[in-house]
Amino acid sequence: MTDPAQFQLDAHGRLRHLLTTEGMPADILTEILDTAASFLPASKEPPRKVPLLRGSTVANLFFEPSTRTRTTFEVAAKRLSADVIDMQLEHSSKNKGEDDVDTLYTLQAMGVDLFVIRHPENGAAAHFARHVAPDVAVLNAGDGSNAHPTQALLDALTIRRHRPDFHNLSVAIVGDVRHSRVAQSNIHALKTLGVPDIRVVAPEGLMLEDPSKLGVTPVFTLAEGIRDVDVVMGLRIQRERMHHERVPSVEEYHRQFGLTRHTLGGLKPEAIIMHPGPINRGVEIDAETAYGPQSVILEQVRNGIAIRMAVMAIIAGNVKKAAGDQTQA
Amino acid sequence: MTDPAQFQLDAHGRLRHLLTTEGMPADILTEILDTAASFLPASKEPPRKVPLLRGSTVANLFFEPSTRTRTTFEVAAKRLSADVIDMQLEHSSKNKGEDDVDTLYTLQAMGVDLFVIRHPENGAAAHFARHVAPDVAVLNAGDGSNAHPTQALLDALTIRRHRPDFHNLSVAIVGDVRHSRVAQSNIHALKTLGVPDIRVVAPEGLMLEDPSKLGVTPVFTLAEGIRDVDVVMGLRIQRERMHHERVPSVEEYHRQFGLTRHTLGGLKPEAIIMHPGPINRGVEIDAETAYGPQSVILEQVRNGIAIRMAVMAIIAGNVKKAAGDQTQA
Amino acid sequence: MTDPAQFQLDAHGRLRHLLTTEGMPADILTEILDTAASFLPASKEPPRKVPLLRGSTVANLFFEPSTRTRTTFEVAAKRLSADVIDMQLEHSSKNKGEDDVDTLYTLQAMGVDLFVIRHPENGAAAHFARHVAPDVAVLNAGDGSNAHPTQALLDALTIRRHRPDFHNLSVAIVGDVRHSRVAQSNIHALKTLGVPDIRVVAPEGLMLEDPSKLGVTPVFTLAEGIRDVDVVMGLRIQRERMHHERVPSVEEYHRQFGLTRHTLGGLKPEAIIMHPGPINRGVEIDAETAYGPQSVILEQVRNGIAIRMAVMAIIAGNVKKAAGDQTQA
Numbered sequence: 001m002t003d004p005a006q007f008q009l010d011a012h013g014r015l016r017h018l019l020t021t022e023g024m025p026a027d028i029l030t031e032i033l034d035t036a037a038s039f040l041p042a043s044k045e046p047p048r049k050v051p052l053l054r055g056s057t058v059a060n061l062f063f064e065p066s067t068r069t070r071t072t073f074e075v076a077a078k079r080l081s082a083d084v085i086d087m088q089l090e091h092s093s094k095n096k097g098e099d100d101v102d103t104l105y106t107l108q109a110m111g112v113d114l115f116v117i118r119h120p121e122n123g124a125a126a127h128f129a130r131h132v133a134p135d136v137a138v139l140n141a142g143d144g145s146n147a148h149p150t151q152a153l154l155d156a157l158t159i160r161r162h163r164p165d166f167h168n169l170s171v172a173i174v175g176d177v178r179h180s181r182v183a184q185s186n187i188h189a190l191k192t193l194g195v196p197d198i199r200v201v202a203p204e205g206l207m208l209e210d211p212s213k214l215g216v217t218p219v220f221t222l223a224e225g226i227r228d229v230d231v232v233m234g235l236r237i238q239r240e241r242m243h244h245e246r247v248p249s250v251e252e253y254h255r256q257f258g259l260t261r262h263t264l265g266g267l268k269p270e271a272i273i274m275h276p277g278p279i280n281r282g283v284e285i286d287a288e289t290a291y292g293p294q295s296v297i298l299e300q301v302r303n304g305i306a307i308r309m310a311v312m313a314i315i316a317g318n319v320k321k322a323a324g325d326q327t328q329a
Numbered sequence: 330m331t332d333p334a335q336f337q338l339d340a341h342g343r344l345r346h347l348l349t350t351e352g353m354p355a356d357i358l359t360e361i362l363d364t365a366a367s368f369l370p371a372s373k374e375p376p377r378k379v380p381l382l383r384g385s386t387v388a389n390l391f392f393e394p395s396t397r398t399r400t401t402f403e404v405a406a407k408r409l410s411a412d413v414i415d416m417q418l419e420h421s422s423k424n425k426g427e428d429d430v431d432t433l434y435t436l437q438a439m440g441v442d443l444f445v446i447r448h449p450e451n452g453a454a455a456h457f458a459r460h461v462a463p464d465v466a467v468l469n470a471g472d473g474s475n476a477h478p479t480q481a482l483l484d485a486l487t488i489r490r491h492r493p494d495f496h497n498l499s500v501a502i503v504g505d506v507r508h509s510r511v512a513q514s515n516i517h518a519l520k521t522l523g524v525p526d527i528r529v530v531a532p533e534g535l536m537l538e539d540p541s542k543l544g545v546t547p548v549f550t551l552a553e554g555i556r557d558v559d560v561v562m563g564l565r566i567q568r569e570r571m572h573h574e575r576v577p578s579v580e581e582y583h584r585q586f587g588l589t590r591h592t593l594g595g596l597k598p599e600a601i602i603m604h605p606g607p608i609n610r611g612v613e614i615d616a617e618t619a620y621g622p623q624s625v626i627l628e629q630v631r632n633g634i635a636i637r638m639a640v641m642a643i644i645a646g647n648v649k650k651a652a653g654d655q656t657q658a
Numbered sequence: 659m660t661d662p663a664q665f666q667l668d669a670h671g672r673l674r675h676l677l678t679t680e681g682m683p684a685d686i687l688t689e690i691l692d693t694a695a696s697f698l699p700a701s702k703e704p705p706r707k708v709p710l711l712r713g714s715t716v717a718n719l720f721f722e723p724s725t726r727t728r729t730t731f732e733v734a735a736k737r738l739s740a741d742v743i744d745m746q747l748e749h750s751s752k753n754k755g756e757d758d759v760d761t762l763y764t765l766q767a768m769g770v771d772l773f774v775i776r777h778p779e780n781g782a783a784a785h786f787a788r789h790v791a792p793d794v795a796v797l798n799a800g801d802g803s804n805a806h807p808t809q810a811l812l813d814a815l816t817i818r819r820h821r822p823d824f825h826n827l828s829v830a831i832v833g834d835v836r837h838s839r840v841a842q843s844n845i846h847a848l849k850t851l852g853v854p855d856i857r858v859v860a861p862e863g864l865m866l867e868d869p870s871k872l873g874v875t876p877v878f879t880l881a882e883g884i885r886d887v888d889v890v891m892g893l894r895i896q897r898e899r900m901h902h903e904r905v906p907s908v909e910e911y912h913r914q915f916g917l918t919r920h921t922l923g924g925l926k927p928e929a930i931i932m933h934p935g936p937i938n939r940g941v942e943i944d945a946e947t948a949y950g951p952q953s954v955i956l957e958q959v960r961n962g963i964a965i966r967m968a969v970m971a972i973i974a975g976n977v978k979k980a981a982g983d984q985t986q987a
Contacts, residue, residue, distance in 0.1 A: 034732060046440070048384070067417075067418065068432075068435065071416065075439050083737075087725055087729065094794075098945065105956055106936065109956040110962075111704070113704070114829075135704075172886070202402075278428070298437075298438040302439070305439050370769075376769040380869065397761075398744075403743060404768050507671065627764070627767040630767035630768055633768075634769060
């Protein structure tokens with residue numbers, strides 16, 4: 001049984017696929033953040049187009065609709081001068097994902113170099129990665145409630161640009177942490193980068209089943225959760241999850257856990273407020289807070305392009321290096 | 330309260346956004362027409378690709394489906410060497426367009442330079458323009474029944490290539506002028522360019538409520554409407570508008586106002602026949618007329634690419650100039 | 659009445675459109691195969707991007723959904739450096755395809771150089787070709803049950819790379835040959851290339867009505883059909899065609915005609931197994947066979963990109979030559 005955490009590295013420990021932040025070594029996390037930072041345009045400058053992926057073909061393979069995430073990968077790939085193929089497909093669960101693998105093989109035969117995959121099932125990205133050729137790579141753009149590594153990486157980059165010392169940081173993740181791939185991937189990345197205090201803040205029905213397993217602290221009220229933290233990260237609420245025992249109504253959730261001037265009264269003035277977007281105004285956050293002075297939500301979007309460029313560029317480089325290794329061997 | 334007519338110009342009176350032809354100065358209209366003419370390929374030559382927008386990202390943000398209009402902007406942007414992001418979104422009216430603005434902010438953070446917006450609500454383009462950053466521009470590709478300025482500009486270019494003297498021209502606009510953004514934008518542009526005689530030709534139920542306010546003449550029969558005119562412009566009929574008191578049936582409309590050899594018997598032989606497309610054959614026009622010797626419908630399409638290229642190129646240039654002004658100040 | 663077979667050649671006998679393999683001269687088939695072979699990357703090398711269509715616009719005009727075929731043409735066009743416009747349209751049969759022709763004229767006026775057309779009706783591609791301008795070309799990507807010439811060409815290329823001598827070959831086409839445009843186009847191409855023994859293998863309800871007219875041999879059992887053949891080509895089963903008198907159930911079809919280790923027991927070990935994709939696992943083929951040592955299915959996909967590049971490049975070149983002829987005349 002392959003372990004996705006190891007499986008995404010090649011024999012030399014270089015990034016080969018991006019499947020999860022779980023188990024990803026700190027030096028690779030840092031390599032990605034540093035590379036992304038180099039892609040960020042200087043203030044007031046337009047983003048530059050770089051030729052690193054010229055001649056390569058990136059396929060956006062989305063088995064779950066997400067116009068927004070798809071667009072971030074498309075923009076990043078085009079900024080690297082790649083050709084982009086967009087495929088929105090329906091996932092049929094009837095034959096254990098075999099049709100999906102047939103699609104993968106077909107696109108690979110067409111000359112796709114890099115697959116960006118979003119899929120409703122946990123582990124789908126690793127499943128695809130196991131089936132691609134040695135010179136083809138897979139990037140996980142979100143699989144089930146399992147992982148969303150580029151989101152965690154762009155969040156880490158955003159935090160680092162405001163609070164460079166991860167070893168001296170308190171972070172509160174607020175919302176449906178139980179079902180959130182964003183929370184999962186953030187916790188793994190931030191733990192590895194050395195963040196000592198990560199709190200998950202949620203009502204009982206949305207709390208992680210075993211917070212201690214991930215090394216995070218469960219907190220059941222927002223006031224306590226945000227006390228003295230440097231970062232508050234709100235999660236997007238899936239309305240369909242709210243009709244559940246021990247889960248408050250949307251209105252009640254907003255009153256108790258929504259990020260607003262009122263509920264964040266006790267937040268340090270220099271703390272930053274994050275959200276993976278798109279926001280549900282009036283549910284997990286209100287507009288005043290989302291666009292207020294402490295919010296870095298739009299920086300997250302900007303950093304997201306740089307992170308996706310960085311991951312694609314690093315992996316494309318490593319695939320080339322691996323091909324060179326083999327030629328010499 | 331900002332006035333869209335002024336708001337689309339910058340402090341130096343240069344075109345900053347394209348929201349409406351209403352109140353647009355004649356010299357700017359002429360600048361756009363001249364620039365577009367320079368983009369038109371010589372007869373029998375293929376269209377040239379120019380690098381004016383290389384490195385820029387154009388986002389087609391369509392909150393109303395329109396494969397055809399979307400394609401014209403995509404072709405124009407690609408011919409200027411821009412990268413194009415296509416987003417077909419559903420407009421939710423439930424929260425006063427706030428979600429739409431969140432989408433705008435998000436795409437802007439990704440590095441979009443120019444938004445092409447189609448939207449079902451009047452004033453949507455101006456609303457978006459008020460929210461973009463100083464180096465980002467908005468082009469209105471049709472908002473509600475308000476405005477469709479690139480259509481009016483391409484119509485003006487088409488007319489000018491056949492009848493260069495706007496001050497000596499009679500134009501008949503035939504059809505549902507009451508609900509038509511195409512009619513609105515054409516009337517504003519042609520008035521400003523000096524056309525002395527503009528007639529709106531429609532049955533009572535589709536007539537403008539106050540034609541004199543726009544300085545046009547209402548005419549209730551086609552025979553009278555087209556007498557001695559140089560240009561007949563048919564409008565696309567929305568079938569869903571025809572089930573209405575005082576509005577004839579589709580068949581009756583075609584008999585009375587459809588552009589056909591029969592109804593246009595009294596038209597001057599040198600007059601041109603226009604239509605914004607796509608045509609409803611057998612409703613507002615028949616095929617014989619649409620593809621007949623007086624029709625310039627396909628020239629309109631060709632000119633439409635040149636107009637969209639011109640508007641994008643002019644605005645991109647003006648944004649750069651404005652940035653230069655600020656650096657010097 | 660124009661004959662599509664002749665109509666796709668220009669006055670000098672050069673390829674002008676690609677509508678059908680029926681009646682296409684052997685030297686043109688061979689020219690396409692040779693050109694495609696030159697576009698195939700050497701083993702282990704990534705595909706090259708060539709500038710042959712730089713500045714050209716290719717429109718994918720799909721009146722029938724097919725993500726996969728659309729993608730192959732998009733990849734091929736981008737690898738030739740063309741701009742690609744994607745249009746997925748609904749075909750309305752109510753006015754004899756007139757709306758479709760209006761769309762064609764409109765896109766042509768925008769500057770489209772090459773149309774790739776998929777359409778549910780037989781003869782649609784030829785119909786479109788009759789309406790385009792002298793410098794615009796049409797490629798048939800499948801029309802009704804009539805023709806799918808690029809599929810036949812990529813199949814011929816795949817066969818040639820394994821069995822270079824067409825004059826000494828036995829080919830079995832297995833499945834719903836009665837309704838298959840893939841079968842039609844393959845039979846025409848392979849006959850012209852000199853294949854002496856083509857068998858169509860199907861149950862009675864899916865058999866060609868008049869196999870002798872096409873010069874092929876009907877066989878009603880798989881065991882007999884594959885005896886001593888060099889190539890077995892499975893066709894995709896349309897499940898909706900299976901509810902029909904004299905047509906077996908899907909299960910029964912799989913048992914009798916599905917390509918499996920069991921049913922192919924009598925196949926020569928050096929024979930190749932083909933399928934146009936996407937496969938229905940467990941219906942016309944099983945996964946073990948589709949990905950087994952005799953399968954060349956993924957080579958077909960790879961060759962399909964090269965074939966589409968070749969056809970586009972050849973036709974673009976011929977259109978230029980024709981324009982040169984006219985200038986001199």
